[in-house]
Amino acid sequence: MIKQKEIILPEFNRGFHLITDIIMKNITNLPEFGMLNIFIKHTSAGLILSENADPSVRVDFENIFNKLIPENQSFYTHIFEGSDDMPSHVKSGITGTSVTIPISKHKLNLGTWQGVYLCEFRNTGGNRRIILTTYS
Amino acid sequence: MIKQKEIILPEFNRGFHLITDIIMKNITNLPEFGMLNIFIKHTSAGLILSENADPSVRVDFENIFNKLIPENQSFYTHIFEGSDDMPSHVKSGITGTSVTIPISKHKLNLGTWQGVYLCEFRNTGGNRRIILTTYS
Amino acid sequence: MIKQKEIILPEFNRGFHLITDIIMKNITNLPEFGMLNIFIKHTSAGLILSENADPSVRVDFENIFNKLIPENQSFYTHIFEGSDDMPSHVKSGITGTSVTIPISKHKLNLGTWQGVYLCEFRNTGGNRRIILTTYS
Secondary structure, eight states, X not given: OEEEEEEEOOOOOSEEEEOHHHHHHTOOSOOSEEEEEXXXXXXXXXXXXXXXXXXXXXXXXXXXXXXXXXXXXXXXOOOTTOTTXXXXXXXXXXXXXXXXXXXXXXXXXXXTTEEEEEEEOSTTOOOOEEEEEEEO | XXXXXXXXXXXXXXEEEXXXXXXXXXXXXXXXXXXXXXXXXXXXXEEEEEEOSOHHHXXXXXHHHHHHSOSOOTTOOOOTTOTTXXXXXXXXXXXXXXXXXXXXXXXXXXXXXXXXXXXXXXXXXXXXEEEEEEXX | OEEEEEEEOOOOOSEEEEOHXXXXXXXXXXXXXXXXXXXXXOSSEEEEEEEOSOHHHHHHHHHHHHHHSOSOOTTOOOXXXXXXXXXXXXXXXHXXXXXXXXXXXXXEOOOTTEEEEEEEOSTTXXXXXXXXXXXX
């Protein structure tokens, strides 16, 4: 059985953001056992699961990703949409655009420290669309 | 309900390639709601979703990945299959080997700018096998 | 139809480890066609599919990831859990925390060279929990 819902996220600044609560509010009556897929319909943002407690983790994530895929490299050719654009596509290719989470006993079966991160790689990414699909 | 099909891709050069059309041709009669998983049966290639419009994005992807995981590093030990081999495994570990896409109203529910990329990390990767599985 | 099982892995040293056999032992009576999702409930470890034959691949993976995301960078702020902690979260964000594998004719439809890697990014990660979910 499939249940699907498309939602629009509020605008987030560039960076890594914990959005577990937003996801939770939008999935109700979970099946006893199943899976949840969260999918982002964009090529300059990503979704991952990571540490849900200390905000400094998200700050370091942003700085490490910027060092890994720096802006304004002389060999970039896709530059007409801004210096943050091409790096944002590559960062999105690295994080991926969906996460899949088991559902057990009507709940998301996340580890104690796991939360859902929106990875916003653009300076002004605007409202991002995500699709929540549960199957059981 | 599960539908599955294994296909063999034409040979692609090393680099990032848009293969959305090939995928589309091989999935027909999609369910009203469900998921598509695309899986590549290889350890030196990957699959991601990224920008589907400007070919320069794919050129930059290739150059950025080569800078990120360079060939011929002195500390590599898995070198007997060519200088492109060990980097290709790591690049594949970074991109991942499958993508999952929601199906809505009998269509892939991709964002406007999203396309399926084959990431061919070998100089001569040959024909790659992928498995298309829809579930609903 | 969903079948789910949570298992506890033996402790592994920091590094990349082939765990295909452990997975296989814990999934029996696979459906004719379907999918297997393997999910790790942690933020400092990952799961990928990669080369299953030569152990030197796993050694190089560890060294390449350490070079990619080095420890003890002066700009890190999340440092109170040890120098391996923040890098482990980022490495996990890069590899991802689940893999999805097609099931065909009652078997995992992996490529000849594909195996399941546990990516243990902590010096002392302890026993990791993973969830195996098959759906058909």
